[in-house]
Amino acid sequence: xxxxxxxxxxxxxxxxxxxxxxxxxxxxxxxxxxxxxxxxxxxxxxxxxxxxxxxxxxxxxxxxxxxxxxxxxxxxxxxxxxxxxxxxxxxxxxxxxxxxxxxxxxxxxxxxxxxxxxxxxxxxxx
Amino acid sequence: xxxxxxxxxxxxxxxxxxxxxxxxxxxxxxxxxxxxxxxxxxxxxxxxxxxxxxxxxxxxxxxxxxxxxxxxxxxxxxxxxxxxxxxxxxxxxxxxxxxxxxxxxxxxxxxxxxxxxxxxxxxxxxxxxxx
Numbered sequence: 001x002x003x004x005x006x007x008x009x010x011x012x013x014x015x016x017x018x019x020x021x022x023x024x025x026x027x028x029x030x031x032x033x034x035x036x037x038x039x040x041x042x043x044x045x046x047x048x049x050x051x052x053x054x055x056x057x058x059x060x061x062x063x064x065x066x067x068x069x070x071x072x073x074x075x076x077x078x079x080x081x082x083x084x085x086x087x088x089x090x091x092x093x094x095x096x097x098x099x100x101x102x103x104x105x106x107x108x109x110x111x112x113x114x115x116x117x118x119x120x121x122x123x124x125x126x
Numbered sequence: 127x128x129x130x131x132x133x134x135x136x137x138x139x140x141x142x143x144x145x146x147x148x149x150x151x152x153x154x155x156x157x158x159x160x161x162x163x164x165x166x167x168x169x170x171x172x173x174x175x176x177x178x179x180x181x182x183x184x185x186x187x188x189x190x191x192x193x194x195x196x197x198x199x200x201x202x203x204x205x206x207x208x209x210x211x212x213x214x215x216x217x218x219x220x221x222x223x224x225x226x227x228x229x230x231x232x233x234x235x236x237x238x239x240x241x242x243x244x245x246x247x248x249x250x251x252x253x254x255x256x257x
Contacts, residue, residue: 009248010247010248024170024209025257028136028169028206031240032240032243032244035239035240035241036244036247038241039241039244039245041244041247041248121247122247122250123255124253124255125255125257126136126257
């Protein structure tokens with residue numbers, strides 16, 4: 001997380017709050033983050049609420065005929081998105097253990113989430 | 127102080143009032159002298175640009191609201207091309223390219239890549255999402 005003012009470019013926080021594949025928004029959130037990274041713009045991803053379900057391991061969506069988003073999330077470091085932030089309160093609510101999340105996941109308590117929201121120039125809620 | 131705004135519309139024009147609220151917000155900020163750089167429609171928001179949508183007479187048509195805004199203020203309305211194509215929203219070029227019978231995008235809108243949203247984030251003082 002970069003504090004505002006460290007760069008002249010405006011930082012973007014993409015907040016993903018919906019589960020996949022029940023909604024098309026998770027895919028759009030990832031596409032937006034990847035587009036920002038492709039243009040070398042500072043972008044951060046935060047998963048909140050049902051959005052955390054995108055991070056569950058061992059997803060097999062082949063039979064459903066949709067893309068496995070966890071694979072896309074696992075590939076984010078290739079696009080220089082090294083860290084994804086996870087709302088620890090939501091993780092507790094869904095009973096999601098730390099070791100089931102991607103290596104790039106960093107847990108945030110409520111104060112951490114607040115700080116993340118406050119430290120970005122633009123917040124895009126998906 | 128006058129600011130430069132950009133809007134991101136994710137809301138479907140047929141579910142809830144997100145799209146209409148965004149159009150009213152756009153009018154309000156222009157009325158106060160702010161600049162509206164671009165409106166970027168993404169995900170189900172791209173359905174807003176469907177030229178063939180028919181809204182019941184006793185309901186407000188999001189398509190009409192946005193088209194009027196574009197006509198009166200030359201507002202740039204961009205539909206995310208990948209979201210749009212998936213939903214059958216094609217301009218003449220895309221209809222030809224994908225061998226579809228007709229173009230379905232209203233002329234007030236144009237198709238464009240996510241790079242235009244990224245660019246708006248870099249140049250706008252405020253980027254407001256309507257989900």
